[in-house]
Amino acid sequence: MKILIADDETPIREWIQFSIERGNHPDFEIVGVAENGNDALELALEHHVDTVITDIKMPGMDGLMLMKKLLEKMPYVSFIILTNYAEFSYAREAITYGAKKYFLKSELRGQDILEALLEIESERAALLEAKEEDCYSNGYLDIFTCCHRLDDDAFIRLFWQKHHFMEELDFVVVALRSRSSEGQKEKLDGFIRDQKLHILRPVLRNESIYLILQAESGELLKEAVQAFVSYWNEREPGIIVSSRSLHGIDRVMGGIEEAERMLQYDFFYKKGFFPAKIAENGERLERNTIKKECRKLLNRVMHEDRDTLNQDIDQWFSFFVHVPCQDVGWAKEACMSFVMGLEEIFLEYCKNSQEEPEIDRGWTLDKCREFCTYIIEELYSDNYLNYSQSVREAIQYIHDNYGNQDLSLKEVAQAVYRSPEYLSRRFKSETGKNFSVYLMLYRLNQAKELLLCTDMRIYEVAYAVGYAAPSYFSKVYHDYMGVTPEMTRCQQSDRKSE
Structure with a gap:
């Protein structure tokens, strides 16, 4: 190893x-x-x-x-x-x-x-x-070696020829998640036996099954895929996806990869058929709007009444009612990031909570929304509403005015009708941080978001979050975030290249 x-x-x-x-x-x-x-x-x-x-x-x-x-x-x-x-x-x-x-x-x-x-x-x-002759003991074809030798065209060609791929025919890759149900392979074999077109042995990779169907025309393939969808939904309803209709032995692995990307739809839907060609035609998500609304929602937690916040969270999740295949991976990450952000707020407010959130491999859009509902209920319960009204109002004022370079304890105290001395003591007692430290960390976290999600220059980010001197901002950012602003900006490049 x-x-x-x-x-x-x-x-x-x-x-x-x-x-x-x-x-x-x-x-x-x-x-x-x-x-x-x-x-x-x-x-x-x-x-x-x-x-x-x-x-x-x-x-x-x-x-x-x-x-x-x-x-x-x-x-x-x-x-x-x-x-x-x-x-x-x-x-x-x-x-x-x-x-x-x-x-x-x-x-x-x-x-x-x-x-x-x-x-x-x-x-x-x-x-x-x-494994036995490129197959697992359960009869599924194993493509482990193909995935490790993608650059070896000769090996890939020989592998698929050996497993009866017919180069003169078009093909489509149909995929579904393995449910480890009894007789699943037998059901697949039953469909293959009943069809007159050419179908390769089912492929198993990780927890997904891929069926490669071949026919002389795209129309015949379309009919075969629809037949499989009907056949399978009667036996094990769930998400079924397919690649586009392709031709050529050199495109088999690409077809499997395309079908695997489409399988990410099981995060959003419990059942249905999603062909790549149709999913490509969907209207693209407004990514910047979704990210901005996400940040706004997280900033309003504990500073907005519970019912309004829950309604707005429902509205945010409605962005993902229809997701085109170009955005499916990004949309899944956006939902998980929102859950992570909300959970961090929960852990910050509920420092004495001994309950560890369950780690689940089967997260879906519905589970994310249910988890958010649970977190909001816990945050707004009497047991966890630990901040006094004056401190909550002070925090909200900071979040609304952090870009003001002259923002001070005195100004915030006046805004919440408390003396600076009183607010300073309460703020440190309840949040565990001095006012100045909280303000600085909030500014730095907002700066990180701007560095990752915008093309603003670093000095523009410094000004936007309340720092008059970009050089001082860079020093503070490095001291408290552990990396330079330039290194954080590199992460943005990594995400774009992805």
């Missing part, structure tokens, strides 16, 4: 490496160590790693972005996630990308890393033992 370690803290990197080497496992090889996400991506692709142990928070490209980019190129790579942050929302998003384990650094032991690696090795060994 080729292992890569990525963490911006040198002691952590060295300790993990030492722990693995001390375990003296003959099949564990550390092929690379990186201190940021960009270097980790380059090393992972260079060495075709099997497992990545990565911090979530790193300079440049963070761990979640590293996972996404690697899975696009190497869909079978396994991940172990490390973080200093107790917010389980980060684990939730990592789990959705397929992280095998999630550890808090403060609680991590060397034995934990070794046990996680052994578990991953055991899973991989079970898959390999089950």
Whole structure:
């Protein structure tokens, strides 16, 4: 097993490496160590790693972005996630990308890393033992090697020829999530037997099934796909997607990738058929509007009455009633980011809460909305409404006026009809932060949003969040955020390139 370690803290990197080497496992090889996400991506692709142990928070490209980019190129790579942050929302998003384990650094032991690696090795060994002539023991075709040799055209061609791909025919890839139900493979085989057109052995990759149908014309393929949708919905209703009609053995893997992207619709819908050609024609989402409304909603939590806030959250989720395929991945991330932001507010207000949110691999749009409802109810309950009215009003005033360079404790105190001395004491007592520290951190977080989501120049961002001197802003940003504004801006470039 080729292992890569990525963490911006040198002691952590060295300790993990030492722990693995001390375990003296003959099949564990550390092929690379990186201190940021960009270097980790380059090393992972260079060495075709099997497992990545990565911090979530790193300079440049963070761990979640590293996972996404690697899975696009190497869909079978396994991940172990490390973080200093107790917010389980980060684990939730990592789990959705397929992280095998999630550890808090403060609680991590060397034995934990070794046990996680052994578990991953055991899973991989079970898959390999089950294979017979490119197939799993359950009869599904395994394309693991194809995914690792995408640049080897000769190998790809030979593989699909061996499994009876007919180059003269058009094809379409139909995909669905494996439900591990009894007789699922037999039901697929039953459909294949009853059809007169050419259908390859079903492919299994991760938790998805791909059926490659071939026919002499696009019209025949369309009829075959509709027949499958009807057949399958009678037996196991759920999301079914398809690629466009394609031609050529060199496009098979691309067709599978397109169908896999379409499978992200299962986040938004419980059932239905979504062909790529039709989904492409949908009206694009207004991404900037959605992001702005998201930030506004999060800023209003605890400063707006509960019913109004719930109505506005419902309105925000209605942006995703119809999602075109070009936006499906982005829309899923936007929903998860909103959940993460709301959960961070919950953890900030409810410091004494001992209940850890459940980490679930099956998050959907409905579950996100239900979770938000739960969080709002908890935040607005008598047990957790910990801030006094004057402090809540002061916080809201800061959020509304942070761009004013002259904003001061005296001004805020006047706005909420309290003396500066009284407000200062209450603010520190209830929030755990001095007024000046809270204001600074809020400004810096707003600056981070502007650096990630706009093309404003860094000095323009400094002015926008209330700093008269851009050089001083850069110093404060680096001291408290751990990275320079320029490094945060690089993350924006990474997201755009994605």
